[in-house]
Amino acid sequence: MTEIFLTAIFADNLALSFFLGICTFLAVSQRLGTAVGLGLSVILVQGVTVPLNAVIFRYLLADGALGWAGLPDIDLSFLRIIAFIGSIAATVQILEMLLDRVAPALHRSLGIFLPLITVNCAILGGSLFMVERDYGIAESVVWGFGSGAGWALAITGFAAIRERLRYSDMPEGLRGLGGAFIVTGLMSLGFSAFGGALP
Amino acid sequence: MTRGLAHLLRPLIAENPVTRQILGICSALAVTTSMATALTMSVALTAVLCVAAAIISAIRHHVPGSVRLILQITIVASLVIVTDELLQAYAFAVSQRLSIFVGLIVTNCIVLARIESFAMRNPVGASVLDALGNGLGYSLVLLIVAAIREFCGTGGLFGVPLVATQETGGWFQPFGLMRLAPSAFFIIGLLIWAIRSLRPEQVEIPEHRLAPARGGS
Numbered sequence: 399m400t401e402i403f404l405t406a407i408f409a410d411n412l413a414l415s416f417f418l419g420i421c422t423f424l425a426v427s428q429r430l431g432t433a434v435g436l437g438l439s440v441i442l443v444q445g446v447t448v449p450l451n452a453v454i455f456r457y458l459l460a461d462g463a464l465g466w467a468g469l470p471d472i473d474l475s476f477l478r479i480i481a482f483i484g485s486i487a488a489t490v491q492i493l494e495m496l497l498d499r500v501a502p503a504l505h506r507s508l509g510i511f512l513p514l515i516t517v518n519c520a521i522l523g524g525s526l527f528m529v530e531r532d533y534g535i536a537e538s539v540v541w542g543f544g545s546g547a548g549w550a551l552a553i554t555g556f557a558a559i560r561e562r563l564r565y566s567d568m569p570e571g572l573r574g575l576g577g578a579f580i581v582t583g584l585m586s587l588g589f590s591a592f593g594g595a596l597p
Numbered sequence: 598m599t600r601g602l603a604h605l606l607r608p609l610i611a612e613n614p615v616t617r618q619i620l621g622i623c624s625a626l627a628v629t630t631s632m633a634t635a636l637t638m639s640v641a642l643t644a645v646l647c648v649a650a651a652i653i654s655a656i657r658h659h660v661p662g663s664v665r666l667i668l669q670i671t672i673v674a675s676l677v678i679v680t681d682e683l684l685q686a687y688a689f690a691v692s693q694r695l696s697i698f699v700g701l702i703v704t705n706c707i708v709l710a711r712i713e714s715f716a717m718r719n720p721v722g723a724s725v726l727d728a729l730g731n732g733l734g735y736s737l738v739l740l741i742v743a744a745i746r747e748f749c750g751t752g753g754l755f756g757v758p759l760v761a762t763q764e765t766g767g768w769f770q771p772f773g774l775m776r777l778a779p780s781a782f783f784i785i786g787l788l789i790w791a792i793r794s795l796r797p798e799q800v801e802i803p804e805h806r807l808a809p810a811r812g813g814s
Contacts, residue, residue, distance in 0.1 A: 583782030
């Protein structure tokens with residue numbers, strides 16, 4: 399379990415080694431504060447949707463999963479993409495309403511990021527990886543929170559670097575987007591070094 | 598006719614979805630370790646984008662604004678499932694190497710952005726041309742990056758060795774970093790640098806300027 403958690407944060411970092419959610423990663427990293435907010439929302443949504451999708455897949459979609467309903471021959475696993483997108487969109491909507499009710503202050507700071515997250519490929523990618531790697535329910539909870547935390551860590555670090563980068567004297571063509579890619583590459587190089595350190 | 602041609606040609610370099618509009622980068626980076634995967638992904642994305650644009654443009658007058666996003670995602674997701682099943686049926690080896698990234702075409706921002714900003718407002722013909730242009734612009738970047746990565750990483754293209762590597766008694770030492778994730782970031786960064794050097798109007802305006810150096814230090 400610890401192994402899955404640590405691998406999800408460092409060696410298999412969704413943003414830096416699988417390039418998931420890079421569009422948002424580059425677009426919402428101009429300020430450290432907003433990056434932290436987005437990172438927290440991703441941890442929250444990822445931690446809820448991955449286990450939810452694990453349950454949906456295990457008991458509704460996988461090969462023979464409908465055995466409990468007396469239909470053991472049905473394999474609906476090809477529906478997983480559309481089912482996951484639906485459950486993610488619904489979860490985000492519910493979380494938004496729930497946060498608005500329970501913690502209005504938190505909702506004010508995270509609210510604008512939640513709709514963005516529906517189309518963040520890190521979230522859908524996390525669920526699809528869970529299926530591909532055949533994680534159980536408990537493992538998927540750990541993987542969900544771990545991969546969310548890894549993504550949050552990456553965007554927080556990147557935004558902090560980018561705040562400094564703004565004052566640096568870069569070649570004209572590299573200013574902004576080009577430089578951001580090079581810095582992400584360097585960060586990715588650093589994170590991939592963790593791959594050898596883990597058991 | 599010239600307008601149609603403009604829809605097709607502008608997204609190739611001037612308005613390239615990857616380097617200019619920052620769309621669809623996730624998959625652009627992940628599948629570029631070899632030409633075979635990059636080409637499959639390009640064809641899959643271009644096909645999904647064109648068909649989705651045609652369908653959505655055709656029904657655009659009948660879609661209430663409040664449900665348009667969910668309708669768009671459903672249409673795109675259905676097309677992606679069809680593509681995924683087709684790939685698994687006819688190109689199983691490549692589809693295994695593409696792993697989850699065909700599925701991620703659903704959340705690829707190019708698809709949603711072109712549908713939402715273009716196909717919802719334009720007739721079918723123009724929408725398909727725009728989709729085709731953006732698909733080809735994306736493919737162009739993907740194939741350039743994949744060509745660099747596969748050639749430098751293995752000394753061949755499409756799995757066919759072009760120069761003899763040291764393992765087989767030649768002179769070429771494969772550049773192992775090119776097979777890892779970070780190299781894709783570096784290559785796209787340098788590609789953006791190259792495009793912006795050729796087209797200075799794309800350079801971003803800095804938020805701060807350095808003070809001029811004080812003379813006589």
